[in-house]
Amino acid sequence: MLDALRLFAEKGIGAALVMEGERLLGVFTERDYARKLALPGESAKDVKVREVMSTDALCVGPERTTNGAWR
Numbered sequence: 770m771l772d773a774l775r776l777f778a779e780k781g782i783g784a785a786l787v788m789e790g791e792r793l794l795g796v797f798t799e800r801d802y803a804r805k806l807a808l809p810g811e812s813a814k815d816v817k818v819r820e821v822m823s824t825d826a827l828c829v830g831p832e833r834t835t836n837g838a839w840r
């Protein structure tokens with residue numbers, strides 16, 4: 770967890786895809802950290818990203834159209 774947060778700070782980013790090979794496992798965001806650890810007062814020291822990442826991520830290729838589905 771701390772490595773991911775350091776990477777966010779170094780790169781000026783707030784989210785990262787969590788991959789296993791070519792498979793998307795989830796998305797980890799600063800919001801995940803803030804709501805699931807920081808606000809409840811938990812320590813990030815011994816927590817793994819997979820424990821707090823959002824796992825309901827959808828993956829859409831650039832060839833897809835919305836056809837109004839995203840309204």
